[in-house]
Amino acid sequence: MAVEKKVKDPEREKRKFQSAKDMRELMTAYYTEAKVAEVDGSKKIAWITSGGPVEPLHAMDVIPIYPENHSAMLGASKMSVELCEVAEEMGYSRDLCSYFRADIGSAVTKKSPIPGALPKPDFLVASNNICGTVTKWYEVLSRFFEVPLFLIDTPFIHGEVTKQSQRYVEAQMEEYIEFLEENCNQKFDRDRFGEVANMAVKGVALWEDVLATCENKPSPMSCFDAFFFIGPIVTLRGTEKCNEFYKKLVSELKERIENNISAVPNEKIRLLWDNIPIWTRLRDRSELFASHNACLVADTYTNAWARSKINTDDPVKGLANALHNVYLNIDFQQMIEEVKVLVKRFSADGFVIHSNRSCKPYSLGQFDMAKIIQEEMDIPTLIIEADQTDDRVFSEEQTKTRVEAFIETITDKAS
């Protein structure tokens, strides 16, 4: 079998993103502000789940912190396994989501690429619109930090949103506002919130524009880049800074298209990715695919952030609705429909599915999904068994062999 060659790209410099530096600065400033607030108490800090309602926090001047994002960082910096092991020593099963294990491991040991680890929360906000795991995870955090937890319970959508579940989520938005008022000792300013919601809508639209540039052939960026650039739309959604950043990124991407700079030098194969990235192997994966002239042009994960739009006529209700309808909160028949749209929009030649041991709501059902997409869209599918941040369940050799076989199938099909 051929040994993978690290293709030295002579134009590598040219392909580097200007925005990468901006983004690092943006994220560093964000974490620095939070660390300062932790010490001087100038602002309240809330830990929140990735699907949670962050806009009201910005409206209340609370700094939102995303443990999931941090766990991804722990994965990318190869610290996650060690921290998962800490959690396992505490009695947490190795079968639990590795984001959680890495997070609690970091909270206990204070180990993190961020000096002193994440700033301690004043309170916690969780929404189970992404999984049941976060409900339990935040219960653990609530006991660990001895701080209050507000859970926004968003009933799963089998088929259609029911009237009763809509009412329930809306009622909880009002309860959430009360919770915030109590924990911040401050009235909730609905006008200010309206402004934040507007800003968030614009941010989401910009993020959509970012991803849409990948419809171009060749694609100016790959989903590996998108995984990196997703930070602000998750953490800073609803702020001016977030939107500024994406405006610049969109222009940079458009420039790349004009100058014919593509993510993969000689793009021949376009692929769609499903599930959370394998953060510990991002670089390797990206290079492995690129070495076969294959570009992962889109993915269900970063696109999930482009679909939750708040109706700003009544932003509180609008936010409730947006939360309720996120990608992981809908049944897989509906997910399949969305995947089909992505396949068409991004002209994908194949579908790469990450069966992610950590994330059951994302992964269970993928076998059926693969079959249906393969049949109905007539494109090959590949299932990779791995984990988002627990590198111990990854088999390099096996993955490589399977990716190669998969690429071959696509190539044969094209010729």
Next chain:
Amino acid sequence: MGREEALKKIRDIVNDPVGSVKKFKDNEKKPVFSYFCTYTPEEIIHAAGGIPFRIMGETKSVERADSHLQSYSCSLVRTGLDMALLGRLDFIEGTVFPHTCDSIQRLSDIWKANAKYPYHTDIVLPVKLNTKSARNYLIEELEAFKESLEKHLSVKITDEKLQESIKLYNKMRENLARLYKIKRDAQKSQQLILASDVNNCVKAAMYIPVEEHNKLMDELLDNLDEGSNIDDNNIDKNKSDDRPRVIFSGTLCVFPEILDYVEEAGGVVVGDDMCTGYRYFATKVDESNNNPIDAISDRIIKRPICAAKHNPDFDRGSFLKGLSKDANADGVVFLLLKFCDPHSFDYPYLVESLKEIEIPSILIEAEMDNPALGQVQTRIEAFVEMIRENK
């Protein structure tokens, strides 16, 4: 019918749930509605003229489900789907999926796409149980379920019917509670009933029509009461009972032999916080409430919670400590299905809580299709020995 005969009947039901419920279905000409989780409002199914039947998977290797479900989903989900794919459930009218965990949630999707029964519904119960809005939602969701059954079966579920069903189910709950009390308080010399048989009695309630269960339990309990003399002063109080007393906590127990291992090693099982045990029958529906759906919702909120629910007003650690104290327990066996997220999350906290009252525990993770029972037995023996020495 004597005690042995009643117990044998119950054992037969548990050994062949599918065969047993089919017989009732054929005799009574009633549709069977299967379900996975004890939060299912059985009374509503019963009042609609159906037989509720809990799917607990099967303790054998998976044949077909592996091409639909990853190996990291729990064995209940995998073996349950296997039953459907193998046609073992072809006699059912349909399935009811109350919202439990991420795995069940996706199983519902897969089930719907691959196991085609005439009826399929999701009762998306609230996860949160401590607020007024959650309560309202729960009531509306149960109303919607009621309507969907009415429509499917072209029947009317009147309040009167529901109230009758509630009475029957409350009777079942009372019976099981009485059985638990007898078991808990029995002296060593009495050897009234094995732990596995107690467990079988609970499970049988999930498999056969409630009326039949009530009949069987009446027989059994009359017999047991006779031999138990629980409230009688005749018990030789001096005869000290030195058996280590053990409680189980966790998901569902599909291997009753595991309970017997405790007793074979000289211990006694005196209670549990399991969904094939106490959690299933604890808390009755308030019969004096003349809005039956409201009353059923109330029970769902008030019963001891499962790890998959969120209720800041109900602390599972304190609850387990309370159970242990009431039963005078010496040790706790955590029995979890491997890959069960909600329960695995609670486990370290529950162990900590027990440490506060100096109760030791062990963890057993079982897979239905690969139980490794020999190893389990050895570990339980060692545990019972350890707590005996601690006593």
